[in-house]
Amino acid sequence: MDKLPRLPFAEWIDNGLDWLIAMFSPVFDGISTLLASIVEGIVNGLGVIPSIVLAILFALLAWFISTRGIALFTLVGFLFIDYLGFWYPMLQMLALVLTSVLFAILLGIPIGILCSQKATVRKIVNPLLDLMQTMPAFVYLIPAIFFFNIGVVPGVVASVIFSMPPTIRLTMLGIQQVPSDLIEATEAFGSTTWQRLSKIQIPLARPTIMAGVNQSIMLSLSMVVIASMVGAPGLGEQVYRAVTQLKTGVGVEVGVSIVIVAIILDRITQHAGMKKRGGIS
Amino acid sequence: MTDQEVRKKIEVKKATKIFGRNSKRAAQMLQEGKDKEEILKATGATIGVNHAEFDIYDGEIFVIMGLSGSGKSTLVRLLNRLIEPTSGHILLDGEDIVRMSKEQLRKVRREKIGMVFQNFALFPHKTILSNTEYGLEIQGVPKEDRQAKAKEALKLVGLAGYEEQFPNQLSGGMQQRVGLARALANDPDILLMDEAFSALDPLIRKDMQDELLQLHSEMGKTFIFITHDLDEALRIGDRIALMKDGEVVQLGTPEEILMSPSNEYVERFVEDVDLSKVLTAAHIMKQADTVQVDRGPRVALRLMKRLRISSIYVVDKRGQLLGAVTAQDTVNAIENDQSLEDVLIDSLPVVSPDCVLTELFDLVSTATIPVAVVDEQNRMQGIIIRGALIGALSGDGQFINENGVIEPIDEVTEEVMQNG
Numbered sequence: 270m271d272k273l274p275r276l277p278f279a280e281w282i283d284n285g286l287d288w289l290i291a292m293f294s295p296v297f298d299g300i301s302t303l304l305a306s307i308v309e310g311i312v313n314g315l316g317v318i319p320s321i322v323l324a325i326l327f328a329l330l331a332w333f334i335s336t337r338g339i340a341l342f343t344l345v346g347f348l349f350i351d352y353l354g355f356w357y358p359m360l361q362m363l364a365l366v367l368t369s370v371l372f373a374i375l376l377g378i379p380i381g382i383l384c385s386q387k388a389t390v391r392k393i394v395n396p397l398l399d400l401m402q403t404m405p406a407f408v409y410l411i412p413a414i415f416f417f418n419i420g421v422v423p424g425v426v427a428s429v430i431f432s433m434p435p436t437i438r439l440t441m442l443g444i445q446q447v448p449s450d451l452i453e454a455t456e457a458f459g460s461t462t463w464q465r466l467s468k469i470q471i472p473l474a475r476p477t478i479m480a481g482v483n484q485s486i487m488l489s490l491s492m493v494v495i496a497s498m499v500g501a502p503g504l505g506e507q508v509y510r511a512v513t514q515l516k517t518g519v520g521v522e523v524g525v526s527i528v529i530v531a532i533i534l535d536r537i538t539q540h541a542g543m544k545k546r547g548g549i550s
Numbered sequence: 551m552t553d554q555e556v557r558k559k560i561e562v563k564k565a566t567k568i569f570g571r572n573s574k575r576a577a578q579m580l581q582e583g584k585d586k587e588e589i590l591k592a593t594g595a596t597i598g599v600n601h602a603e604f605d606i607y608d609g610e611i612f613v614i615m616g617l618s619g620s621g622k623s624t625l626v627r628l629l630n631r632l633i634e635p636t637s638g639h640i641l642l643d644g645e646d647i648v649r650m651s652k653e654q655l656r657k658v659r660r661e662k663i664g665m666v667f668q669n670f671a672l673f674p675h676k677t678i679l680s681n682t683e684y685g686l687e688i689q690g691v692p693k694e695d696r697q698a699k700a701k702e703a704l705k706l707v708g709l710a711g712y713e714e715q716f717p718n719q720l721s722g723g724m725q726q727r728v729g730l731a732r733a734l735a736n737d738p739d740i741l742l743m744d745e746a747f748s749a750l751d752p753l754i755r756k757d758m759q760d761e762l763l764q765l766h767s768e769m770g771k772t773f774i775f776i777t778h779d780l781d782e783a784l785r786i787g788d789r790i791a792l793m794k795d796g797e798v799v800q801l802g803t804p805e806e807i808l809m810s811p812s813n814e815y816v817e818r819f820v821e822d823v824d825l826s827k828v829l830t831a832a833h834i835m836k837q838a839d840t841v842q843v844d845r846g847p848r849v850a851l852r853l854m855k856r857l858r859i860s861s862i863y864v865v866d867k868r869g870q871l872l873g874a875v876t877a878q879d880t881v882n883a884i885e886n887d888q889s890l891e892d893v894l895i896d897s898l899p900v901v902s903p904d905c906v907l908t909e910l911f912d913l914v915s916t917a918t919i920p921v922a923v924v925d926e927q928n929r930m931q932g933i934i935i936r937g938a939l940i941g942a943l944s945g946d947g948q949f950i951n952e953n954g955v956i957e958p959i960d961e962v963t964e965e966v967m968q969n970g
Contacts, residue, residue, distance in 0.1 A: 454671040456632055458685040458736070459659035468688070472675050 286415055297416045304368060304417075304425045311364035320351045331533065335540030339533070346529040355504060355526050362503030362530065365421065365493040366486065369428040373485045377433045378478065381440025382466065391441070398434045406431055406492055410499045424501025428492035432485040439481025443474025483538040490531050504530070558641075559740065559772045560606040565628050565638035567621075567796075570595030573636050586795050598624035600796040601638070607789075611766055611773040615783040616793030622776050625793065626742050629774065630663045631655055642740075660689050664733030668745035670725045672717040678704065678728050679713035685736040696735075703731040706765070723754035734765075743775045747782065759786050780819060784808065784828045792816055804828065809950065825943055831910060832903035833950050834942045835923045835932030840865045843872055843890050847883040850875055850890060861919045864890055869929045871922055874898055900924045903931055907939065914939055 290297070315323060324347035332340035350359050384391045409430055413423030447470045455465045471478075497505030504527050511520035568576045576595035579588070586597045599621045606612045616622040627633040629640060631647055640647045642658065650658065664685070672681050679700055680687075686696035704710055707727040717725055726746060733741055747755045763786055766773055777783050783790050784804040792800045792807060800812040808828065811817040840863045841850045854862050854877045861876040873896035875883075883893045899913050900922045913921055920933040941949035 448671075450667055450669055450671040451673060453632060454665070454667060454673075455684075455688075457630060457659060457663070457665040457742075458688060458732075459656040460688050461656070464688045468684075469673055473673075 286412060290415060300426075301417045301422045304422045305420075307368050307371075308361075308364045308421050308425065311367055312360055315360050315363070316357065320356050321348070324348050324351070327533070331537050334537050339536045339540070342536075343533050346533055350526045350529060353522050353526060355507065355523060358502065358504045358507050358523075359526060359530060362490075362493055362505060362527075365424055365428070365496070365501060365503055366489050366534070369425045369432060369489045369493065370482070370486050372425075372429045373433040373436055373489065374482060376429070377436030377481070377485065378440050380433075381437040381478075381481075382444060382471070384437065384441040385444035385470075386462070386466075394437065398437060401430060402434045406495050407498070410496065414499055419500040421501055423499045424493055424496030427496055427499075428489040431492040432489035435484035435488065436478070436481040439484070440474065440478045443477025443481075444470045446477065447473045479538065479541055483535065486534050486538055487531065490527070490534065494527065557608040558605045559608040559643065560629065560774075561639075561641040562602050562604050562606075562629075563639040563641065565599055565602045565625070565640055566636050567598035567624050567628060567633060568595050568636045569598050577636060597621075597796045598633070599628060599635075602628075602796075602798050604791055604798060604801055606772060606774060609770050609772055610788040611763075611775060611786055613775045613777060613783040613787030613790045614793060615777055615780065615787075615790055617778055620793040621796035622778075622793050623744055624796075626744055626774060626776050629740075629742060630659055630665065660685065660736065662738050663740045663742060664736055664738035665742040666726070666729045666733050666744065666746045668748055670717070670722075670729045670749070672725055672728055672732075674717055676716075677713065678709065678715050678717065678720070681717065681728055682731045682735050684732060689736075699737075700731070700735050703735040704728070706734060707731045707761070721754075722750050723758065726750060726758065730762075730765075734769075738771070740772045740774065743773065745776050745778065748777065748779070755782070762786060780823050781827055784823065792819065826907040826911075829907050829942055829950065830903060831901050831905045831907075831923045831934060832931070834907070834938045835903070835934050835951070836938060838863055838920075838922065838930055838933040840869075840930055841890075842867060843894075845890075847875075847880045847888070847890050847893070851877065851880045851884065854880070863922055863930060863933070864894055865930050871900065871924050871928055871930045872896065874919055874922075876919075898922060900928075901934070902926075907943065910934060910939060 318326070324344055327347060328340045328344035331343040347359075350356060380394060384394050406427070409427040410423060413427045417423045417426055444466070451469060451473070452465065455469050460468070493501060493503060494505035494508060497503065497509040504523055507523040508520060508527070511517075511523060566577065566580070568580070570576065570593065572593035572595045576589050576593045576597070579592065580597065580600060584592075586600075590596060602625055614622045614625055624633055628635045629642075629647070631640075631650075635648055638648070642662065647655065647658065673684065676684070679697065682704055683691075683696040683700035686699060691699075701710070701713065704713065707730050709724060709727050709731060712720065712724070712728075717728065720728065726749075729746070747758050750758060759782065762773070762775075775783075775786060784807075787804055789801065789803055790807055791798045794815050800807060800816050807816065808820055808823065808825075811820055839853065839857055839859070841853055843864050843866055850862055850864070854860065859877075861874050863874045864872045866872055872891075873894040875890055875893050875895065879893035879895075880890075882888075883890065898919075898921075899917060901910060901913065901924075903923055903925065910921070914934055914936055920935045922933055923931040925931055938949045
């Protein structure tokens with residue numbers, strides 16, 4: 270092995286990145302501004318509302334979508350986080366999660382639909398998804414810093430990439446799982462591809478797609494915590510600080526807060542997916 | 551259907567479907583006359599449909615019948631190109647479906663061909679009404695129009711009032727009615743029914759068959775019905791195409807298939823058929839000897855003596871059945887100087903010519919004289935003799951009238967009649 274010249278992969282990648290940055294910096298700047306303002310908008314918007322009111326609003330939302338028990342848990346959980354003094358970081362984290370999930374859905378569902386229709390797309394996307402899911406989460410952060418500096422934006426971008434695969438995969442799966450006799454029926458009546466998708470396949474795949482969205486939310490939650498290493502604000506930042514300063518007590522407090530948020534988001538979105546509509550069994 | 555009014559709705563010309571990669575090679579081997587097994591071994595390709603060639607007439611119920619794997623489901627899907635034929639042509643109203651562009655094909659599917667599926671294939675997330683209006687919805691028909699048409703179609707299949715239910719709230723039979731309504735709502739010329747009743751239990755199945763026949767006679771559409779059940783095929787088909795290994799092995803009316811199977815395969819197929827559900831009174835009735843009522847008892851008695859029978863049916867001048875007289879009563883009538891009317895036994899059981907044999911058993915076994923077959927005007931058509939009924943059930947061709955020709959009672963049956 271010693272005889273073989275060592276190919277400078279790392280160098281090539283670095284050069285490639287430099288080239289990308291040089292070429293597309295206006296694009297990246299645009300994305301950067303957009304993401305930052307969305308996150309900021311959410312944080313500011315939610316920040317205006319008194320914590321108690323917001324907690325009640327969330328509880329009502331939980332009640333409407335899922336069960337009374339979860340609504341109660343939401344109320345108590347949010348008030349507890351407020352009591353611990355993590356209300357504002359919690360809002361920041363929530364804004365990061367919402368923004369990244371929004372983009373994960375906006376990108377992931379169309380890609381998933383495309384994959385379900387075209388075998389060639391599927392062949393290209395599948396290994397990419399494998400790569401995205403197995404690559405250590407930290408690795409996304411490095412190029413994200415290059416393109417978007419430090420702060421909120423690389424955090425959002427990294428967690429969009431990290432959390433998108435389940436939405437893509439489950440959208441694809443849900444559409445492919447629609448029984449073939451139903452597909453045949455839509456074809457026999459002369460549906461166009463879009464009519465088949467929009468009227469039959471996507472509505473029937475909805476529970477599966479929602480399960481994917483739920484998974485994406487969970488993944489992005491874990492990613493925004495890691496993203497605190499590149500300066501993303503929120504509860505993750507608190508964890509990071511607790512770790513670096515070896516403050517176990519604070520670490521546990523913040524950790525519990527994150528778990529509470531995770532449980533609330535998970536239960537609410539799970540029910541959104543399962544929520545019965547008409548005759549779907 | 552007489553020959554003059556026959557119009558070809560669909561012409562299938564050498565339609566062939568080969569599944570698998572080496573379809574070219576397989577097609578070549580097929581040309582050389584190699585069989586399915588050989589081709590599978592050599593190329594890995596499966597022959598779905600092999601040079602199917604037949605016409606389907608406007609307004610008939612055409613049944614494609616065969617066991618599973620015979621290619622019948624593939625064949626029906628070639629008709630609306632849900633499956634792309636490997637070669638051959640399919641002409642619908644003279645236009646070749648195989649050569650149509652996607653748009654043209656979509657138009658044909660929307661306007662001319664409806665389809666009903668074995669497992670109903672209803673959309674579980676849509677109500678019965680919105681399932682039924684689906685075909686119209688995708689054509690862009692305004693909501694009110696399409697709902698009105700869908701409701702009409704649901705009414706036609708007896709499901710008025712179920713519009714807002716969901717498919718899983720309905721029984722299998724009802725679900726298939728929705729499937730039927732969905733296909734009818736588009737008002738297509740042709741209805742493809744792929745094993746439409748196979749998933750239903752036998753009683754509901756029979757009801758559905760009856761309703762289908764009724765719908766057919768009301769609407770005059772062309773029905774193409776796939777089934778693996780010979781009884782069903784014989785019951786509803788105007789003509790039947792029997793398939794085996796992707797080939798149409800025989801095509802004919804139910805009677806032709808039953809009575810003259812073209813080869814051993816068809817013969818084996820039909821030997822288990824329950825003849826009692828297929829054959830009707832018209833198939834087994836014999837020419838009746840009757841006497842006109844005004845001829846008097848002496849003529850009646852002489853006829854009976856010469857024919858060596860113990861009773862005879864009495865008709866009026868127009869051939870309408872009045873009743874029967876026995877030889878003993880006739881003798882008494884002559885002695886007492888009575889007319890035939892005085893000793894006439896009326897209120898005898900009668901049957902119509904299209905009554906199937908199963909419905910005859912009870913009647914024939916309890917009747918003291920052969921049961922009379924009469925048409926709607928109560929005109930005497932023939933009689934049913936116990937021996938002929940049993941003979942026909944055993945599949946003995948000499949007891950079955952072919953092509954509607956009613957044989958006079960010959961010596962064999964005369965003897966039977968004596969005993970009967």
